[in-house]
Amino acid sequence: DTLYSLALITRKKAVRHEKSFKELGKRLILAASENDLLLDQIGANGLSEMVWSMAILNLQEETAFLNSICNDLNERQHFLGQLSSHDLANLIWSFARLNYAHFGVMMSISRALRKQILIQNPTSYDIVRAIWAFAHLVRRIESRSQGHLVSAVESTYTVRNDLAELRHEGRAMLYRLRRLVLKAENTRTDTDTHEKKDTTFVLHSGQIADIYWALTVFGYRNDME
Structure with a gap:
């Protein structure tokens, strides 16, 4: 405490x-x-x-x-499984902020987060935090491997596989974010009736910057939509 x-x-x-x-x-x-x-x-x-x-x-x-x-x-x-989507996003963000990449735990957190996202109503803040965390961890592992900081136990194949899995999880979060944004766009306030149908899924400038950075980390180049 x-x-x-x-x-x-x-x-x-x-x-x-x-x-x-x-x-x-x-x-x-x-x-x-x-x-x-x-x-x-x-x-x-x-x-x-x-x-x-x-x-x-x-x-x-x-x-x-x-x-x-x-x-x-x-x-x-x-x-x-006892943590909310907000708590899980904060947890994986915290590990990334600490520059600590425990691959098994990161994957477990990601799987739990994806389950909670389907059950709960996540915020853009939570999902973008998770996306940033995956991108940061990818960059961290890449820098370790390029700087020859990977231990002998960690083979080149293992590192490449871990990077591929982390990118996959990040892309899955981006896909989920895209669906939520499109859903919000389709359910905005009807200007004719002034009847609010749903809460807009708002993205702020800092979040958009994080998303674009993550897109480059995850390998998106010419197909940024």
Whole structure:
């Protein structure tokens, strides 16, 4: 709860001591990592909030603790089914913001997110965040492989396969976003009757910029519609 509170204050830019908050966050992570039973006691929302808090506080270097979180998520994948589409989009965005690419967990989050999108009414904010996250992770893995930072265990074939899967998930999100935008366009306010039929699926300038960037990352060139 303390880590989450620090992240909320940092996000609202309510203080000017972000470095101090980051150092305090590191201490909290260190204390948490020394408690072997801590992650077992935290529920799905707690884990999601913890990763988001680490992203907001820029705790990218805490890879050992992130490994523990991902191992826990792998063992308790039913947790992902307890999260909303908003929480899942935030979770995958947080991992991307932390420059942390655990392929298995990313795919599990994506599958859970796609299921929730079919059940719930997602916002453009959530879907665009997920699209940005996939694009960022693709770029991250590409830079690692080009910089020879990929371990010997990770073969060239494995890296290429992971990149293809991540691009596929990103494209699936783009397709879903396109359908929602078209649906909103077809159900806008009827100017003759002034009867509002549906809420418009609004995209802001920053989101549009993220989408165009993702299109290039996912391999779209001449067919940007």
